[in-house]
Amino acid sequence: MTLVGIDWQELKDTPGTELLPRVFAIMRDAAVAVHAAEPDDPALLQVIPRLADLIPSRRELTPLREPFSALARAVGLWNYIDREAADDVDRLIAEAVTAPELGGITFHREQIVALNKLLSGENLILSAPTSFGKSLLIDALLATGKYGRVAIVLPTIALLDEFRRRLRRRFSSRFEILMHPTDVAAGRNVIFLGTQERLIGREDLGDLDLTVVDEFYKLDPRRRDERHVTLNAAVYRLLRRSRQFFFLGPNIDNVQMNVEGRWSFQFLKTRFSTVAVDTFDLRQAADKEARLLDELAEERNWPALVFVSSPDRANRLAESASEQMAVSENTTEFAEWLRENVGSRWPLAKAVEYGFGVHHARVPRAIASHMVRMFNRSELPVLFCTSTLIEGVNTAARSVLIFDKKISRQNYDFFTFANIRGRAGRLGQHHVGQVYLFNEPPTAEETEVSPTLFGDDESASDDYVVHLEDEDTTTAIDDRVTALRQLLDLTKAELRLASAVGLDTALALKQHVDASLRGRRALVWSGLPDFNTTLATLEVICKVKNAREFGAFSAKQLAFLIGSLRSHKSLKAFLIERDQNLTSDIATYDNVFKFLRACEYGLPQLFALVEIFVRKRFVIADYSYFVREMSRWFRNEALRNLDEEGVPIQVSERFVQPGDDRNSLARRLASVALSNDERLTPFEREWLLAALDIDRDGGVLAPNGIA
Missing domain, CATH: 3.40.50.300 (P-loop containing nucleotide triphosphate hydrolases)
Structure with missing residues (x-):
């Protein structure tokens, strides 16, 4: 019998008298394969979760519980050891790799291998399947007490919130856990959670004990991720102040480093899967x-x-x-x-x-x-x-x-x-x-990741090299940066800001700003612009960016949407009016959400860049207030922060008060969610309890101000 050719569905349907000897034979073959196969052989590893699925479902397989645990131990899937049925040796192994401080989670063999490398102080780049349990390794490192100041780079806000929830439940008494740009570090033990755009701009990072980069393959420009320049620049900045780093990602066969000496690391690739x-x-x-x-x-x-x-x-x-x-x-x-x-x-x-x-x-x-x-x-x-x-x-x-x-x-x-x-x-x-x-899968091929920050800086893009510190540059790079400063008439700090939208885009924007200023002064404004002034600025922006990228059909519609968002007292009212007045194809309904995302990130960066170019000639121009207000939808910042944490603004805006920050508003929402406040429906109450991590009996997980 081969482990690859087993028909597991047919096995599940096998009559009881035949099932026990067949499953025992599979376990025997797997035990033999342990000594001959690679330690991460998928054909061998998959036997364990399949047996874990099968044995509890058939009473006649109860005698196999103890040998199953022995097999799980031999394969290295120690988290599958059945402690109630296992012998003393297998039970002791499972207990030895169980972390009570992480809720009794049991590690498998390859997780322990990775942890040993990290705890010895090595920089590690780990490539492992999705089901490996890579994020658990981060929690295990934090639980050791060895790391006090940690930065974790994540690709999306949704993943930031997932990490925030998990880390707050486990470490809220030990760490400040900061996710929002307005959060300020007060103590020594801090976890900075952020996308690359958020972490690259933080000024309170200090010296870091550990930098973690999830989904690290996005550092490779060949992955065609438009945010790869900012990611490389942010990680470069973090690694320069961090004594250790840990990169995580799936299905990578090799990591290319073209320049030796700046950073060293161990690369650990495994096919070890738990399902x-x-x-x-x-x-x-x-x-x-x-x-x-x-x-x-x-x-x-x-x-x-x-x-x-x-x-x-x-x-x-x-x-x-x-x-x-x-x-x-x-x-x-x-x-x-x-x-x-x-x-x-x-x-x-x-x-x-x-x-x-x-x-x-x-x-x-x-x-x-x-x-x-x-x-x-x-x-x-x-x-x-x-x-x-x-x-x-x-x-x-x-x-x-x-x-x-x-x-x-x-x-x-x-x-x-x-x-x-x-x-x-x-x-x-x-x-x-x-x-x-439903389609032909791609041909299997090896994947190599070549991060820009691990490559030859002189061959890197202009958008990246402007972020290099003086001690890491060469004469050739200095000459490139000088030429860029002269071409764009920007300081080095301003070049770094411009790189967020792309220096080519910045140059085109500069040319249109200069042309507009030659004819009129509509771009010279401060505070909150009126409709015509907003439109004039957007007409310049939309010469280098298509209005459709921002959820509108034209600069004029974009100006109207911004004005409407400003004028409505609530986000709900803005959305309902747009719903009622929609005249285009219903397939374009999502454009309003695209617009709201653009107000958070995209439009503010472009407005800020226009302001920089305008101020080169007219220093009275000041878009800062408008840019800040637009990025939070012209509402209290606490509403957007809690929206990122799963609390819908349509609910929280009913309870927000002047001067609220994220913590004060969260406390008020927790209070009303635990009461019978008629401003909440039962459905909304359950939603709030879940989003704020409050159990239905009134017990509150008390992280970062919710108590």
Whole structure:
């Protein structure tokens, strides 16, 4: 018998009299393979989660509990050891690698290998499958007390919030955990959580004990991530002040360093996975969309992630699915809340009512967070998602249905495919995941990551080299930076700010600003501009950026949206009016959310850059107040901060008071959530309790001011 050729589904259906000897034979073959196979051989490793799924479900397999634990110990999956049935040796091994301070989590062998390297002081770059448990290693390091000041770089706000929640629950008494740009470090033990855009601008980092970079493959410009320059620059800045670093990512075969000496590291690559996956080939389905809906109707596939190529695609498929069937009876209140607080015409409301959610960059953060929460509780059985979910937030997905083969109109490569596939199954919930393929998978190939900051600086882009400190530059780089300063008429600090939008974009913007100033002075303003002044500034911006990038069809519509956002007393009122007055195709509904994201990041950077160029000639220009207000939607900063933590602004804006910061507003929301305040519906009360990490009995996890 070979471990690869086992039909596990057929085995599950085997009669009791035949099952015991067959499973024992599999365990015997696996025990033999332990001595002959590679220590991270997937064919061997997958036997353990499959047996963990099978043995408890069949009473006749009870005699195999003890030998199963011995096999789990031999393979290195010590977290699968059944302590109630294991012998003394296996039980002692499991107890030796269990961390009571992390809630009794048991590590597996490869996690211990990585931890030993890190605790010896080595810089480590770890490549491991999604189900490896990489994030747990961060928690284990923090629990040792060896690290006091830590920076963690994460790719998305959603992942920031996930980390924040987990770290607050475990370490709120030991660390300040800062996530928002307005948070200020007060003590020595601090965890700075941030995207690259947030961490590159922090002035309170000090000397760091540890820098962690999650999804580190995004440092490679060949990954076509438009934020890679800022990521490399931010990580460069962090590593210069950090005594140790730890990079994490999936499915990487090699890391290229072209310049020796600046940083050294150990690269650890492992295929060690804690779950098994069944793959089903549906490429030959005559009607793929019909077959997709057939699979989504099956409860055995829930919770199910459906990977699609774009937000528009996710929206359309969710709407189509909701027109044909319902897969949940637990989402009616959520759908009604969406209609009342976002808009009755939003197609997503109907999709949610019938059990279908979506997760992509346009969905408001608190709403997306609640969808993931309901998905993980099996209340929202299906999520249509893009790479925003696949590449970051952890879910309890049993099945992943890979419906498309593109991201942003380009075929994804094997690396991305393997990352998507790795989201099926979750340790402790779904030992065996399911993957459904609707297209030919990419050809398997090795993936090498070549971060810009590990390469030859002289061959790096202008946008990156302007961030290098003087001691790391060469004469050739200094000459390049000098030429850029002269061309753009910017200081080195201003060049760094301009690099956030791209120096080529900055040059084009400068030329249009200069041309505008020759004809009139509409760009010379301060405070809050009126409509015409806003429009004049946006007309310059939209000469270098398409208004559609910001959720509008033209500069004039963009100016109107900004004015409308400013004038409405609540975000809910702004959204409801837009819902009622929408005259374009309903497929463009998400543009309003795209606009709100652009107000947070994108438009503020461009307005600030226009101001820099205008001030070169007219020092009275001052856009700072407008830029700051726009970035928080012309509302109290606490509302947006809590929105990032899963509290919808439509709820929190009912309770905000002048002078509130994030902590005071959070305390007030906690109080009303635990009361019978009539301003909250029962659904909203439950949402608040979950977002604020408060249990239903009134017990409060008391991190960072919520008490």
